[in-house]
Amino acid sequence: MALGYVALVLHAHLPFVRHPESDYVLEEEWLYEAITETYIPLIQVFEGLKWDGIDFKMTMSLTPPLISMLRDPLLQERYDNHLAKLQDLSVREIEHNQHHGHLRYLAEYYAQHFAQIREVWERYNRDLIVAFKQFLDSNNLEIITCGATHGYLPLMKMYPQAVWGQIKVACEHYEENFGRPPQGIWLPECSYYEGVERMLADAGLRYFLVDGHGVLYARPRPRYGTYAPIFTETGVAAFGRDHESSQQVWSAKVGYPGDSEYREFYKDLGWEAEYEYIKPYIMPDGQRKNTGIKYHKITGPDAALSDKAFYDPYWAREKAAEHAGNFMYNREQQIDHLAGMMQRPPLVVCPYDAELFGHWWYEGPWFIDYLFRKAWYDQDIFDMTHLAEYLQHNPTQQVCRPCQSSWGYKGFHEYWLNDSNSWIYPHLHKATERMIELSLVEASSQLEEKALNQAARELLLAQSSDWAFIMRTGTMVPYAVRRTKSHLLRFNKLYEDIKSHNIDAGWLDKVSTIDNIFPNINYRVYRPFLKEVGKSVGA
Structure with a gap:
């Protein structure tokens, strides 16, 4: 035993x-x-x-x-195209390196690897x-x-309904999928x-x-x-x-990940290859990016990128x-x-x-x-x-x-609440208060119900801890800021439209197509005093 x-x-x-x-x-x-x-x-x-x-x-x-x-069918289709480009590049690399024994070996390895990825992807119908x-x-x-x-969650605990929304919507989504x-x-x-x-x-x-x-x-x-x-x-x-x-x-x-035999993450073909050759496989505007094909190993803790071995x-x-x-x-x-x-x-x-x-x-x-x-x-x-x-x-x-x-x-909350990201929380808290207010509305039409549910989605998306985390790390900060602001702006427009009984149906269709997470969400999840929540969401 x-x-x-x-x-x-x-x-x-x-x-x-x-x-x-x-x-x-x-x-x-x-x-x-x-x-x-x-x-x-x-x-x-x-x-x-x-x-x-x-x-x-x-x-x-x-x-x-x-x-x-x-x-998501759109992302599945886009990944399919992404994988196809990787496979095409790996095949080109075999030919490109036909006179370099080790690089050809690695190109053949990647071609086989991507083919196996494709097999699994298609076997499960994406x-x-x-x-x-x-x-x-x-x-x-x-x-x-x-x-x-x-x-x-600790940074929204003053609004138990917001915490409950994060938990309840997650559990319902899990049951829908599993x-x-x-x-x-x-x-x-x-x-x-x-x-x-x-x-x-x-x-x-x-x-x-x-x-x-x-x-x-x-x-x-x-x-x-x-x-x-x-x-x-x-x-x-x-x-x-x-x-x-x-x-x-x-x-x-x-x-273990720092061992010298393991693959070097920061030395990628997208940055190493001759520009005209790699151009079809990088960003549409011509900026270089990682491709996922990497030919070098870590080599040693002090080895510069230029000194990495194969x-x-x-x-x-x-x-x-x-x-x-x-x-x-x-x-x-x-x-x-x-x-x-x-x-x-x-x-x-x-x-x-x-x-x-x-x-x-x-x-x-x-x-x-x-x-x-x-x-x-x-x-x-x-x-x-x-x-x-x-x-x-x-x-x-x-x-x-x-x-x-x-x-x-x-070990506590400092990474998600500091000088780089503290500005987001007054806005998140105000939006939460408004969502709790909206949760008490009884929708008078399908359009109003759709708007109320979309408001709940926008609040949830704005609350993602990833945006505050990215602002703190200093990587991709403009994107994190843009995402936080866009969800808050969409939420606030929905709030004003619902309160004024003047919902922009065309704009709502566009936004609900973009932010289509949780198709079965019910905005009433934010209502206070839900019986099933008991004292956790009480006064």
Whole structure:
């Protein structure tokens, strides 16, 4: 019998980026890159494990914006074209490098890789949610939800209806797509404040994730630290992140992704190739961009981009297997030690952004594949589990009140509220007050109902924590500012039109076509004193 458990948790999320009003928007490629480098490679890993009889267990969030984009026909068509250009470029690269042995080898590798991506894409008829759902149905993959648009909940807690809107809309969207209610939720940015668990319970959720200090500083102090979940007073469980295992994976400096054999992210053919040659594969206005074809490896921590050696996927795969073995060994030692101290099976929760695996760390899906295989065949110290299964087998836990926290810089809310982004919150709060006011309106016509529902969508989209995050990081800031302002402006126009009983039907049609997330949303979700929310949205 195993001494403990390891729970690998991946958080798959991208902000809702969809621009039917434009032929090309660079930010849409965030999705296309993630499909090619993360989501389909993970599906390939899961398929291979099932084919080989490995009963893997893993938890993965698929956020409502990501699900909506993956199932959107316009974005599916645009990704199909994006992948076709990648395949065309990889074939051209084979011919272009026919006299350079290693570069031809790499070009052939990419051509084969993109062909395999195409095969999966077409086999599931462009619907990757169907692909992920099959593993949910087989109980290998526990899929959980998130906030409706990844809104940062502690910064809207003064408006419980806004928090409830993020949670309730997400749960309803999950059930529409997976045919069952979600059991767990990845709180956006793992951000927790005391009281949100009441709403989670009212929404039917059984557990959520927080950073380690959210559990370690709970009241009373948890007897087992982060190595067991705690139950809140509502009965909803909180799982805390294990920092030791997390740092080994996510850190590019001391973790696995920084190894010299792995692919260099920042040296891409889109910036390296001769301009006229690469021009058909970069931005329509002629600006260079990443293509996803990268021929060099990290080489060393101090190696300049000009000094990078050529990449070799064979040796990178060998290194991923070595690192998976090291990760497994460290968890064996950790769990063996903890089991002796705790006198009960410890749980090590290892949560990461899904896009780390494949997009930022190209070899990440190989690492996951090897980890599950090695854990299945080469050790008997721990079982890999997903969080719902763990709770099913361990229904008794200590009752505590978690500590306010996030997994951002310094562990609290500073990354989403600082000099770079504080200007957005007065506007968001005013819009929230107006949405609560609108929720009390009884729509007198289909047009008014449509406008009220669109107002709810615009508020949710403006609340996305991604925009404040981007403003803080200093990358793509104009886009984040533009998105925040555009949703707020659309919301305010809708509010004024509804209040004046003068709705611009043509403009509303245009906006609802662009921002078409949550087609079944009901604006009444923002009403105060909803019976099902109970005291969480009370006076």
